[in-house]
Amino acid sequence: MNNKTETSKNMIRSLVAVLLIFIAVYFVLRALFITYAQYGRIEKVLGVLFFLSEAYVMFHAFGYFMGIYRLNKKGLAEPETTVLKEYPHVSILIPARHEPKEILESTVTSCYNLDYPAKAIYILDDSSEQEYKDQARAIAKKFNCKLFRREERHGAKAGVINDCLKNIDSKYIAIFDVDQNPISGFLTKTVSMLESDSKLAFIQTPQYYSNLHTSRVARAANMQQAAFYETVCEAKSASDAMMCCGTNVVLRKEALDDVGGLDESTVTEDFATSLQFHLKGWKSLYYNHIGTFGQGPENLGVYLSQQNRWANGNVAVLKKVILKLLKNPLALRPVQWWEYFITGSYYLIGWAFLFLMFCPIAYIFFDIPSFFMHPAVYAMAFVPYFILSLTIFYISMKGRNYNTKDIFKGQMLFLISLPTYLAGSLAGLLGFKKGFKITAKKCSQHIPYRALWPQLFIWGLNLSAITWGVNRFVYDRSPAVLFNMAWILYHFVLLSSVFYFNEEILEKSKIRSSR
Amino acid sequence: MLKKEELISSLQEALRTEEAAIPLYTKFVGSTLFLSGFSEENISRIERILHELNKDSCQHAAKFERLISQIENGDKDAY
Numbered sequence: 001m002n003n004k005t006e007t008s009k010n011m012i013r014s015l016v017a018v019l020l021i022f023i024a025v026y027f028v029l030r031a032l033f034i035t036y037a038q039y040g041r042i043e044k045v046l047g048v049l050f051f052l053s054e055a056y057v058m059f060h061a062f063g064y065f066m067g068i069y070r071l072n073k074k075g076l077a078e079p080e081t082t083v084l085k086e087y088p089h090v091s092i093l094i095p096a097r098h099e100p101k102e103i104l105e106s107t108v109t110s111c112y113n114l115d116y117p118a119k120a121i122y123i124l125d126d127s128s129e130q131e132y133k134d135q136a137r138a139i140a141k142k143f144n145c146k147l148f149r150r151e152e153r154h155g156a157k158a159g160v161i162n163d164c165l166k167n168i169d170s171k172y173i174a175i176f177d178v179d180q181n182p183i184s185g186f187l188t189k190t191v192s193m194l195e196s197d198s199k200l201a202f203i204q205t206p207q208y209y210s211n212l213h214t215s216r217v218a219r220a221a222n223m224q225q226a227a228f229y230e231t232v233c234e235a236k237s238a239s240d241a242m243m244c245c246g247t248n249v250v251l252r253k254e255a256l257d258d259v260g261g262l263d264e265s266t267v268t269e270d271f272a273t274s275l276q277f278h279l280k281g282w283k284s285l286y287y288n289h290i291g292t293f294g295q296g297p298e299n300l301g302v303y304l305s306q307q308n309r310w311a312n313g314n315v316a317v318l319k320k321v322i323l324k325l326l327k328n329p330l331a332l333r334p335v336q337w338w339e340y341f342i343t344g345s346y347y348l349i350g351w352a353f354l355f356l357m358f359c360p361i362a363y364i365f366f367d368i369p370s371f372f373m374h375p376a377v378y379a380m381a382f383v384p385y386f387i388l389s390l391t392i393f394y395i396s397m398k399g400r401n402y403n404t405k406d407i408f409k410g411q412m413l414f415l416i417s418l419p420t421y422l423a424g425s426l427a428g429l430l431g432f433k434k435g436f437k438i439t440a441k442k443c444s445q446h447i448p449y450r451a452l453w454p455q456l457f458i459w460g461l462n463l464s465a466i467t468w469g470v471n472r473f474v475y476d477r478s479p480a481v482l483f484n485m486a487w488i489l490y491h492f493v494l495l496s497s498v499f500y501f502n503e504e505i506l507e508k509s510k511i512r513s514s515r
Numbered sequence: 516m517l518k519k520e521e522l523i524s525s526l527q528e529a530l531r532t533e534e535a536a537i538p539l540y541t542k543f544v545g546s547t548l549f550l551s552g553f554s555e556e557n558i559s560r561i562e563r564i565l566h567e568l569n570k571d572s573c574q575h576a577a578k579f580e581r582l583i584s585q586i587e588n589g590d591k592d593a594y
Contacts (some may be wrong), residue, residue, distance in 0.1 A: 051533045106539055113536040143531060181539055208544035293543040 009072040015392050016069040022385040023058055029381050030054070030373065035201055037372035046370035050359045053352035060349060061389055063342040067235025068396055073482035079203075079285055081192040087118040088171035088195070090187055090250070093164060096178045097126040097158045101135040103179055103295070105142075110181035112143050116188055120170070121145035124160045126153060155264035157246070157305035158273075162261040170253055177247035180207070186291040190250040193285065201282035202274075205248045205289065206233070209296030216409070217303050217501050218296030223402065223410030225296075227393075229288065230400050237286035241278070241339035244422035246270030248292040255282050267433060268313025275321060275340060279331050300501050301447045303413070304420045311424025316433070318344030345430075350421030356480070357491050360484035364469040375479035412497035419454030447502055455498045462492040518594045519568040519586060526583050534576035541572075 034047055092111050096104055104123070111121045125136040125147060133149075140147040148164045155162065161175065172191060176182060190203045206229035209222040236242045244251070246269065256262070263272035277284060296304035319356055321340045324331060331342070359370040371378070397407050449456060469485040517525075545565050548558045586594075 050564045109531065110539060113532055181541065181543070183540065184536075208547075210543050212546055212549070290547070293539075293546065401552050403549075 012072045012392065012396065013069055014387065016065050016072075017394060019385065019388045020062070020069075021066055022381075022388060023062060025055040026381045026385055027055065027058070029377060033372045033377075039369065039372065043372075046359060046362065046368060047372055049355050053355040057349060057356070060342065060346060063338070064232065065389070065392065068231055068392065070238060071231065071234055077301055079120075079149075079193045079287055080196040081189070082190050082196040084188065084195065086170075087116060088191065089118045089120070090116060090168075090172045090174055090191060091168045091170040092119055092121045092174045092176065093124055093161055094122065094176050095124040095126065095160050096136060098129060098132045099127075099136075099178045101139070102205070104136065105139050106177060107178055107181055108143050108145060110183070110481055111176065112145070113184055114182060114187050114501045115184045116191070119187065122148050122164055122168075124148045124164050126150070126156075126160050155269075158262040158264045162264065162371035165253075165256065165261055168253070172248045172250050173253055173256065175247055177294065180247050180292045181210075181290045181294065182248070187250070189289075189291065190287065193287065194250060194252060197283065197285075199281070199283045200252065200285055201277040202244055202249050202251040202284055204233070204242055204245055204284065204286050205291045207245065207248060207294050208290045208292065210293040211295050211298065215296065215298040217300055217413070218298055219406065220409040220413040220501070221296045221303055221341075223406050224413060226400070227397065228404055228411065231396060234288055236339050237284070239335040239339055240333075240346070241336040242276040242284040242285050242286040243343060244270040244272065244277075244284070245339075247294075252282075255280075258282070265433075266313045266316040267309050268317060271314060271343070272317045272320065275317065275324070278336055278340075279324065299447055300416075300498070301451060304417065307417050307420045308424040308427075311350070311421045312428040313424045314347050315343050315428030318348075319429070347421045347425045349423060350418045353415075354417050354422060356487075357458065357462070360487045361465045363484045364465045364472060364481070364488065375483055378483065379479075384434070409497070412494050413501065415491070415494040416455050416498045416501070418460070422454075449502070452502065453497055455495060459492065459495040459498065462488050462495060466492060477513055493507040497507070519589075519592045519594070523583055523586055524592050526579050526586075530576060530579050534572050534579060537572040538569050541569045572580075 030051055034044075034051055037044065037047065039047065072161050092114075094107055094111065107122060108123065112120075121143065123136050123140050123145060125133065126149075127136060137147060139145075148160075148167075150160060150163045155158065165173070172194060174182075174190075186205075190205065193203050194200050199205060207225055209218050209225070212219045212222055233242060249270075256279055259273060259276035259282075261273075263276060265274045274284065297306055318341070320335070321344050325337055325341075329337070362368045362370065373381075380404070394404060394407055396430045398404065465488045466485065469481060469488060473481050473485065545562060548561060551558070553561070
């Protein structure tokens with residue numbers, strides 16, 4: 001490791017350590033102010049909810065930055081590999097349902113061209129419409145690969161994989177979503193890692209969207225994926241807590257048999273099955289090299305339905321994690337429980353942000369305080385944390401060649417996803433298993449704004465609050481009004497991106513209609 | 516000497532491998548250039564090369580398809 005890299009790692013570790021101190025100081029001060037605040041009941045209830053929301057966001061920030069700290073402390077060792085003298089058989093599964101022909105054919109082409117000699121490709125076609133069935137059959141014939149169909153559908157993707165696995169005897173199973181295309185060396189590398197450690201249940205590799213230049217949504221979604229796959233996954237892998245992500249993954253058949261196949265009880269079967277693996281003592285590994293190129297969601301509708309499914313599934317698995325922890329806390333190591341809890345609870349962050357956005361608006365409109373801290377103390381305690389956390393985040397992502405504009409777009413997309421997180425997580429908490437909705441690969445489509453009413457409602461509320469707040473500031477030039485207005489403006493700017501991500505489609509429509 | 520079926524099979528294999536895969540791989544590589552840290556000039560140069568490679572592969576694929584059709588429809592059985 002050269003000196004420059006070592007200096008950079010030391011700097012990041014120092015910044016994270018300072019940040020963690022800022023978080024601790026801020027919380028102690030907030031707790032003190034809330035405890036001794038002389039406000040009415042409604043204000044106190046709102047204040048506690050606001051504090052808990054902040055605590056929740058900072059809890060997740062703490063988890064993220066601790067991961068960065070651990071990675072910069074000991075680094076991520078290159079996985080052990082074995083030079084393959086023999087090639088264990090790999091069955092490649094491509095689950096598909098009503099997929100456009102060109103998408104399916106690209107994936108089969110990529111799998112066909114994997115430079116691994118002992119493989120069999122299975123198209124798991126769950127289509128019910130004849131046109132798609134015929135296309136899948138034609139592709140299977142063209143590439144001489146196997147076509148698997150079943151009589152009764154159950155369990156969506158997990159179900160079709162489990163049904164297919166009953167007929168498979170391979171040592172390893174590779175799974176690719178229908179829009180994920182592996183490059184030729186994918187299997188040689190991943191299998192060599194699996195061969196070097198017989199306790200490894202799976203090797204997970206990142207997702208990367210290759211349609212970044214054709215869709216604003218895909219580009220911003222890729223940025224969100226990058227934050228997850230670059231830092232979060234590396235940290236999880238270093239703690240042997242990496243979760244399966246359902247695609248671009250190679251699993252050991254023995255491990256799958258040991259846990260009874262993929263878990264069909266939630267819509268995030270990959271995450272749920274990972275828990276089963278770890279509970280049974282299997283290990284997991286994340287190999288942070290892009291070996292597969294995929295298609296990101298091309299419009300807001302597709303993206304938000306994907307996020308809804310993930311929110312639903314992750315929270316459903318969180319319930320399982322908590323139950324298992326209470327029943328047998330020694331089943332996993334503390335850091336593994338921590339990583340599962342962090343991931344399972346992530347989408348509940350929508351609830352936290354609901355209060356974080358609502359409370360400043362309540363102050364501006366109704367003069368209901370929820371933040372019992374002198375503005376000067378707030379400025380000294382919170383602002384450094386906020387600036388430092390953003391700085392570390394941007395430095396760590398820029399260190400991996402992502403640019404500032406794209407990182408910011410990822411943040412914008414996150415904020416407009418919050419209503420979706422709310423809905424999805426609520427469904428997950430209540431046990432409503434949302435049906436698996438396939439991500440469409442059609443050309444970008446304009447989403448009617450009525451479908452985005454939650455985002456527009458919050459945006460409109462923020463706009464009204466800004467208008468009222470400007471009016472109020474003329475007569476009440478207090479720092480409290482200023483700070484609340486700053487937050488409302490920040491949320492408003494980020495929420496306005498709903499037009500940026502949706503209007504791209506309208507521009508294309510105008511060009512077509514003007515010809 | 517190759518029988519007709521063997522030759523057609525080889526040509527179809529070439530279509531499935533090189534000619535189908537190269538356009539995919541060039542698309543993949545092209546989508547990563549913005550992360551490469553290369554200068555704008557080098558990125559443009561690489562994109563031009565990839566475009567040419569892609570075009571050549573598409574032309575090869577068309578030629579292979581015409582050749583397969585010619586051989587299938589021809590009377591000759593040994594090559």
